[in-house]
Amino acid sequence: MISSTQRPQQTPKATPIWVVIGLAMGPTVALGLARFAYALLLPPMRAGLGWSYAAAGALNTANAAGYLVGALAAAAFGRRFGDKRVFAVSLLLTALAVGASGLTAEFSRQLALRFGAGFTGALAFVAGAGLTAAAAHGGARSRAPTILGLYFAGGGLGITASALAVPPLLAAFGWRGGWLALGGLSLLATIIAWAALGRAPRTASAAGKHGHGSWSVRFMVPKLLAYGLFGAGYIAYMTFIIAYLRSAEQFSGFEISAFWAVLGIAAILAAFAWGPVLGRLKGGWGTTATVGVVTLGAAMPLIYGGIAGAFLSAILFGGSFLAVVAAVSSFGRRVAPPHAWTAVIGALTVAFGIGQSIGPVLSGMLSDGSGGVATGLWVSVAILAVACVVAATQPEPRERS
Template identity: 50%
Template sequence: MVSRARRCYQAVMGTSASPRPDVEPGPLRAAAGLMLGPAVALGLGRFAYALVLPDMRADLSWSFATAGTMNTANALGYLVGALVAARSARRFGERRMFLLSLLVTALLLAASALTGASAAVFLLRLGAGAAGAVSFVVGGGLVARAGRDSTDRTATLALGVYFAGGGAGILLSGLVVPVVLHAGGWRAAWAVIGALSALAVLAVVPVVRRLRQSAPGGRDLAAAPAELRPLIALATCYGLFGAGYIAYMTFIIALLESSGAEPGQVTAFWVLLGGAAAGAGFAWNTVLARLRPGYGTALVLAVLTTGAAIPVVWTGTAGFAVSAVLFGGSFLTVVTAVTGSVRRVLPTDRWTGAIGALTVVFALGQCAGPLLSGALSDGHGGVSAGLTIGAALLAIASVLAFVQGLRRTAD
């Protein structure tokens, strides 16, 4: 028993006495395996909260502001994780940190079933956000490096496949969580989310062990400030995107239910959104590969803004369906576009650090978004007011990306 446990630990941590030789898969194969990381970190770790939130609010008597604070906790954790991701990858190795952070995320999600105390839920959301950010940033760096010798189109597609994992996680949670909520309540839902995350971690281990290992303690992966100057405009857009999109993802289910949607309609909406997000990487691939980084980001943000604004003015079933397709089909592609910009602008050994730096700005926006939208939703405007401010922030980000589009400096 002890021997089996030791082997499992060595497999996850990459410390087996007889490691496999580093025969690295191609970028698309690597991305297809590593996409389980965003599926856990984003699809299950962050966005499934929107499905569980109405039951938690009802059972725990939370206000919208309190509910928003819990997602702010997740965003604060994401900020911390983004700050330490590159440094921890440099010290312990990217493969090891990717797997370890995913494992911690799964454990914290499962632990969310054990308590309804606001302080405890806050800390669990905080920890899950931090661990999820580390896996997300490091995984993005691994995929970008796997496609370092590929064409722009192939590398962009690989990034799209990787980030589509978030959509796959949303799709999975939409199929499973409502059923579990109906049968066993929000505690059972968190337990199942944690179990699904743990299974994903086990499934991704063989893929990670085939990737080329970065040497712990090697060259610093952090991006120097001077090298990040071409990314300043994009970073500003990314922060506004973080604040705007999270308002939608936190409260759209609450708006659906307040509009009289039945549980089956809520499930259908979430599955449609997740399915659109999972397929977005393929749909946007050619467009992003041909456009300059800033212009590609502006176009994706424009579609996202439209999807975010629709439920505010069109609350019928058709309106929600169109919103799900447009929003779901673009919000993760913003991340793809931003990461693709890093690949074009900076040298290979700076990618993980630059992705981490941009993720810090993104996380700052996510911290502000739920608090602002939650406070507005508690006012006279209701949840629609919070969604409106989110759409406005996304619109500003789109305009800024277009006006201050990045100059393509490297191919």
């Protein structure tokens, strides 16, 4: 008979995959539908409302600015109200802001709605990432990157859903119908996420510990800088690539839908492909590898014109840009103890948000010049290349006992 002092500790049960898929509705709404799908609506909104590329880019800059503010507040909101409650309420508010974007043509109101969707989207994204980091605890070395990759792949699901739903509506109802459809999809995703929350594990910070101390911002400077540069480079591509394919390559509506769907599907599949790789890469090399493929993908349509270059870009870029987020978040889990995971992810998201705030308006201003949209896209490629180099200088944290 084994005494109570001799009983081995029970290993906590692994969180079911369907719960992680439910949590992945966070990036589906916050990234795929609230942010990335704007690329599909930018050309008709710009044409119908007489905007410049700089003005069109300003809407995504407003979204990124809201995202930055939300990322700054996310850890405090999580400690005050709990990550589950923040995730649930913020996701609903993001869905409402997305749908409301189809109800006004006033530029200032559009800016306010884009800012609001960015703010609540960041709260949902960071809270959901903290919950997923807790769900990824234990198991093989590749488990955490794979589970986190599955969470971030929700952004790819949002891209794919928008590719199927939005373009058919543009001809019949214009850009307003596109926003309303995105709002409806966001509400559906929110309901699915709510259904999973009951089985999601609590984060350590929600259990009573604060997310301060035990990790060093100074140690993470290369990772933070690389992630900020990545934010500036990737969002310029995601904002203007559709406009480039329409104006420079003369893509049809069907070709645009197919391109966007392939990019989204590649992002979903990447969650499973990158997980084992990221589990073996130390320091900043996981970020370097993923950003390197993103850089190559962003350059493809500029180097090789036509269908082949565009779809190769969709596969490479789509199959790696959300894996960058998984690589960075996985590194954050290794830097800090469990009670600080949400705070570390929040800090990384702040750096990311600063880059995102700069990228769209910078690329938009350059795209209004004589070189057209291609100039802005080339700048995004250059920024991504620098991010790739900076990420390689990040050392691996010491093993925690």
